[in-house]
Amino acid sequence: MLPRKSINIFAFAALLCAQTGSLDSMLTQFEGQLAKGQPSPEQLQHNLNSLSSGLRQGNWSNPNQRIPVTSRAVGYLNNVQGVAGRDRNLGISMSGIYRQIGGLETNPQSAWLNYRNAYLMLNHFPVDSQIRTEMQQIRRSVEVIEARMPELPKLDWSSLDAAGQKEYDSVMERYISVSSAASSAEVTAETMRRSMADQGLAVRPEIVSGLTRMKLKLEDAKRLIEQKNYAIAKDRLASAEAEAQKILKLFGG
Numbered sequence: 001m002l003p004r005k006s007i008n009i010f011a012f013a014a015l016l017c018a019q020t021g022s023l024d025s026m027l028t029q030f031e032g033q034l035a036k037g038q039p040s041p042e043q044l045q046h047n048l049n050s051l052s053s054g055l056r057q058g059n060w061s062n063p064n065q066r067i068p069v070t071s072r073a074v075g076y077l078n079n080v081q082g083v084a085g086r087d088r089n090l091g092i093s094m095s096g097i098y099r100q101i102g103g104l105e106t107n108p109q110s111a112w113l114n115y116r117n118a119y120l121m122l123n124h125f126p127v128d129s130q131i132r133t134e135m136q137q138i139r140r141s142v143e144v145i146e147a148r149m150p151e152l153p154k155l156d157w158s159s160l161d162a163a164g165q166k167e168y169d170s171v172m173e174r175y176i177s178v179s180s181a182a183s184s185a186e187v188t189a190e191t192m193r194r195s196m197a198d199q200g201l202a203v204r205p206e207i208v209s210g211l212t213r214m215k216l217k218l219e220d221a222k223r224l225i226e227q228k229n230y231a232i233a234k235d236r237l238a239s240a241e242a243e244a245q246k247i248l249k250l251f252g253g
Contacts, residue, residue, distance in 0.1 A: 023054045027072045034079055041090060044083050048093040051076075055100045070101050074114065085124045092134065095121040099138055108148045109176045115142045116169050123162050151179065153225040164228070171230045171237075175221060178241045182214055185244040188251050207247060214243035 030047050033039055039047060051073060077094055084090040095118040102114035119138045122131050146152055153175065160168055189211055193203045217240035224233035 023051075023069050023073070026050060026054055027069065027076060030076055031072075034076070038083055039080060041083060041087050044080055045090055045093065047080075048084075048090065048097060052093070052097050052100060055097065055104065067106075070104055073097070074101060074117075077117070081121070084121070088125050091121050091124055092130070095119075095134060095138075099141065102141065102145075108145050109180065112142065112145045112152070113173065113176065115145065116172070120165060120169060123165055151222070152176075153222045155226055155228070167230055168225075168228075171225055171233055174234060174237050175225060178221075178237045178244070179218065181241055181244040181248075182218055185214065185247040186211065189247055192251050207250060210243050210247050214240050214247070217243065 030051075033043070033047075055070075055073070077097060081094070084094040098114045098118035098121060102111045102118065105111035105114060115138055119135060119142075122135055122138075125131055127135070146154075153172070155168065189203065189207060196203060217236045221233045221236035221240065224230070224236060
């Protein structure tokens with residue numbers, strides 16, 4: 001008779017899933033668990049280990065689905081932050097996965113947001129040597145991303161307390177979203193301007209004025225964010241977004 005051995009069922013399931021399952025099937029399993037309630041810290045740790053391993057190995061069932069799968073992974077992490085935020089080891093693991101996803105992103109704005117999530121996750125805990133080292137590594141990754149997006153407001157994260165960092169994160173998500181809409185409006189307007197010029201036509205003056213206002217509002221929001229004047233910055237962003245949507249609507253966007 002074989003000796004009986006105790007087996008941690010969560011560890012076994014996590015290992016099996018990491019070895020044989022695709023990331024999307026793994027996430028389907030984790031999402032099914034969430035439908036029954038928040039995971040226990042032990043279960044969550046094994047889920048995070050499996051997810052990290054899957055991302056590292058690139059276990060995509062369909063390579064073309066990589067971005068949707070990583071988006072699902074971020075959604076899962078966001079949903080279990082309440083559990084991880086009370087446990088230092090879980091928090092460090094979750095921060096590491098946000099950072100992994102940031103490194104996989106081809107869109108610099110999405111990468112920036114995931115690195116920010118990684119940084120804010122660590123900010124739940126007292127800063128010791130390990131946390132400080134993790135934060136420094138994330139900061140270096142962010143500096144690389146920011147160099148590719150020179151239009152982002154520049155603000156030293158270390159100058160902000162925990163509440164300030166969360167407020168900054170919120171306004172920066174808004175800034176990135178509005179910047180994307182403004183960029184689309186600008187590209188659309190320029191494309192139409194060239195097309196109309198070929199026909200001997202000109203873009204209407206109100207569209208040119210709208211583009212100018214949009215750019216000025218966005219630049220003003222950037223300056224206000226750098227000054228930590230977030231409330232007024234959000235007002236400027238709302239105005240810039242309204243101008244962008246108006247331009248896109250005029251051109252059928």
